[in-house]
Amino acid sequence: MAHAKAAQKLARQLFAMSIVDGAVSADRVAGVLEYVETRQPANPVMVLKAYRRLVAAEIAKSIALVEHAGAINDAMLAAIAASMTRKYGRSVTATARKSPALLAGLRVQVGDDIYESSVAGQLAALAASV
């Protein structure tokens, strides 16, 4: 238990050093990996796993995953990206992913936040309310 706490603490410290201007820096991440490789801190695997989790979460905050059923164009993606950038105060890029389960409409996920306007979502809400 004490080892896990120490590994978590180190991972958080390394993650804090990896952020530049509110975003994860690839150079800093490379430096952290080199440090772990050379210095071999206690429980390196545990540290790297925790570090990867933190970096993935931070990267997810900067990516808006746009699930869609039917056709979607770049203008829509750009508008969604701009809207999320305004909302979160950091640069957000939009990526599209086809999801026929939505039937029609869009679902945007930024980090742990989900924004949905789809037929499947409305049908699910209808079923839940009934």
Place this chain on the structure above:
Amino acid sequence: MLSHLIILAQAVPSAADAAQNADAGGVTKIFRDFGISWPFLTAQIVNFCVVAVILWRFAFRPVLATLDERKKKIADGLRYTEEMKAKLEAVQQESAASAKRAQADATRIIDEARKAAKEFLEKQTQEAAAKAGDMLAKAEQVIELEKRKMLAEARSEIARLVVETTQRVLAKELSEAERSRYNESAARELTNI
């Protein structure tokens, strides 16, 4: 003793004769007529007194004492009898009173036991009725809950079927143009968040 008395009586007449001659009246005449002789009378009197004394001392007094003693014993016996009679009567009254009290106590105890049994029966009956009522109410509640649960399940199942059917129908029936229009509408909605 009697001879002495006679001699004495014979000696007395001399003096008596002198007196007699002096009072030769009615008394002497009477005595002479009735043949009363002073010596003999005196002797008789003395004898009588002696006999009376002797009889009194040795006969009458013991007999009287015996009679008194017997009288006393009889009186004591009678008194004892009376006392025993009174005690017997008192004991009989006491016994009758005790029997009466015991009877009254027994009656009271029986009445109390009957009353307690009746109250217990009534209480048990009320409790049984209350329990039956509770069980009935609980059963009705359970039935009501089951009914609501069934209705909720039916509603959910119907909603699920409706949604699933709608999804299937829309998946087949929605055209690309309609989907595209919906996507544009959704994009406008999401950009205004």
